[in-house]
Amino acid sequence: xxxxxxxxxxxxxxxxxxxxxxxxxxxxxxxEVGVTLLGYKERGLMKITEPILWGQATFAETWEVSGSxxxxxxxGASPQLVSNASGKPVQTVSGASISDRRTTWxxxxxxxxxxxxxxxxxxxxxxxxxxSHAFGLEARWDTNAKLTTFTAAFGRSNDRVRSSDxxxxxEHRGTDQYLFGVSQVxxxxxxIQSTVTYSRGRGxxxxxxxxxxxxxxxxxLVIMPDRRPSERDTWAWITRYRHHFAAQRNTLxxxxxxxxxxxxxxxxxxxxxxxxxxxxxxxxxxALRYYTQSAADFYSPVIPQPQPDILSSDQRLGAFGGLSPSxxxxxxxxxxxxxxxxxxxxxxxxSLHLGGRGSEAFSTLRAAYGLxxxxxxx
Amino acid sequence: xxKRETRSCGVKKTLGWLCLGxxxxxxxxxxxxxxxxxxxxxxxxxxxxxxxxxxxxxDMAFEDSPGHARAIEKTYSAKEAASGGASVGGGGCxxx
Numbered sequence: 507x508x509x510x511x512x513x514x515x516x517x518x519x520x521x522x523x524x525x526x527x528x529x530x531x532x533x534x535x536x537x538e539v540g541v542t543l544l545g546y547k548e549r550g551l552m553k554i555t556e557p558i559l560w561g562q563a564t565f566a567e568t569w570e571v572s573g574s575x576x577x578x579x580x581x582g583a584s585p586q587l588v589s590n591a592s593g594k595p596v597q598t599v600s601g602a603s604i605s606d607r608r609t610t611w612x613x614x615x616x617x618x619x620x621x622x623x624x625x626x627x628x629x630x631x632x633x634x635x636x637x638s639h640a641f642g643l644e645a646r647w648d649t650n651a652k653l654t655t656f657t658a659a660f661g662r663s664n665d666r667v668r669s670s671d672x673x674x675x676x677e678h679r680g681t682d683q684y685l686f687g688v689s690q691v692x693x694x695x696x697x698i699q700s701t702v703t704y705s706r707g708r709g710x711x712x713x714x715x716x717x718x719x720x721x722x723x724x725x726x727l728v729i730m731p732d733r734r735p736s737e738r739d740t741w742a743w744i745t746r747y748r749h750h751f752a753a754q755r756n757t758l759x760x761x762x763x764x765x766x767x768x769x770x771x772x773x774x775x776x777x778x779x780x781x782x783x784x785x786x787x788x789x790x791x792x793a794l795r796y797y798t799q800s801a802a803d804f805y806s807p808v809i810p811q812p813q814p815d816i817l818s819s820d821q822r823l824g825a826f827g828g829l830s831p832s833x834x835x836x837x838x839x840x841x842x843x844x845x846x847x848x849x850x851x852x853x854x855x856x857s858l859h860l861g862g863r864g865s866e867a868f869s870t871l872r873a874a875y876g877l878x879x880x881x882x883x884x
Numbered sequence: 885x886x887k888r889e890t891r892s893c894g895v896k897k898t899l900g901w902l903c904l905g906x907x908x909x910x911x912x913x914x915x916x917x918x919x920x921x922x923x924x925x926x927x928x929x930x931x932x933x934x935x936x937x938x939x940x941x942x943d944m945a946f947e948d949s950p951g952h953a954r955a956i957e958k959t960y961s962a963k964e965a966a967s968g969g970a971s972v973g974g975g976g977c978x979x980x
Contacts, residue, residue, distance in 0.1 A: 540949065540951055541951070542950075544955040556958070574951070578958075578977075629973060633977065636977060643973075660972065661971075662973075683968075683972035685971070685972045691931050691936075697939060697944065701970055703969045705968070742966065742967075748943075750938045750941065767966075773965060773966035775966065802965070822963060828963075830960075846952065848952065854963060871963065881951075
């Protein structure tokens with residue numbers, strides 16, 4: 507580690523609450539701006555391009571400001587119908603290519619009062635058939651010589667759900683979120699964070715573009731639009747661990763999330779990455795992410811008899827698992843500019859479901875993505 | 885509501901938190917309580933300011949760079965039933 511870099515890191519370490527702020531504390535003493543470009547392509551389905559502008563800064567050592575703006579450009583086909591016309595339920599995609607554009611921005615302002623930091627945030631997302639307005643309030647307490655940080659937050663989003671196919675559809679969905687977290691420095695080279703979030707959603711959760719079509723041998727053809735409960739309570743518990751191995755110039759980054767909701771879905775997400783510095787400028791970060799979920803209580807690829815009031819064949823509510831390997835390269839210039847490039851692959855399949863095969867009608871999803879990010883610390 | 889007081893190194897910590905159980909009757913409370921207790925006990929570890937150089941490294945941060953974090957979260961949440969957990973106050977999307 508160069509003397510100047512070490513000095514900057516120590517200065518950041520002494521000035522900032524280690525366990526939380528350092529979203530990029532080591533890289534940015536005062537601020538950082540960046541642009542990120544995402545390219546995502548599913549085999550036979552969606553293609554997404556998303557440029558993102560972002561920045562964060564600290565003013566007068568007490569004010570923290572951050573924000574971002576992005577545009578999603580979406581084209582391609584989307585899963586629309588699950589039909590058993592061929593004898594077994596199969597997912598079919600929309601015939602015509604879909605094109606959509608989503609614009610979104612968010613901003614966050616915080617102020618430190620001694621060991622306490624209070625923040626307020628605002629986020630807006632707009633697309634042709636979905637509008638979301640959200641805000642958040644957060645309180646943070648750095649204690650134990652800044653080795654321990656407690657965080658409590660509240661967030662609310664008010665969304666409007668519309669449909670390109672049905673101009674009369676204009677429904678509301680509201681979600682309140684509560685967060686409590688603890689970050690703890692364990693040693694000079696290890697830290698851990700654990701956060702629990704409870705979310706309480708009320709309103710319209712149906713997907714207006716999805717249908718289930720079922721042929722019954724002794725009855726007529728039945729078609730049913732996507733119908734979901736009007737309430738959804740979720741729990742997400744994330745624990746993150748970081749450990750630096752100085753002699754090997756490696757940093758282990760591990761993360762586990764347990765998710766549960768009252769639709770009957772339990773999900774586990776485990777991600778492990780190893781950041782390795784080849785020299786002062788260049789680093790590589792291979793990572794592997796595993797995801798598995800159980801099916802929602804009302805998920806079914808066929809419509810049973812008698813027909814239920816609530817049913818969805820959306821395979822995102824089915825049982826499946828996914829693997830995502832990725833590789834990131836990081837290059838740091840002496841002037842504070844940083845270039846990161848990530849290539850990743852995603853495969854979601856019923857055979858990857860933990861504890862046995864997943865939902866029979868789940869259609870394997872294969873996707874690849876690339877991310878390029880250029881940022882500058884000032 | 886449960887309340888637990890633990891001895892710590894110079895800082896008196898009273899942990900009172902909401903019943904963080906799931907809808908099936910607080911089944912997660914013992915697990916989360918265990919993690920909180922473990923983290924609190926970790927607070928007895930002393931790390932002097934001059935020992936915190938490695939902790940301030942960007943790769944030791946819990947949050948990824950904002951651009952990467954945002955793009956990756958959106959990518960996965962559009963295809964999976966589970967999402968979020970690390971922050972609140974973000975906007976939703978149609979994600980069809």
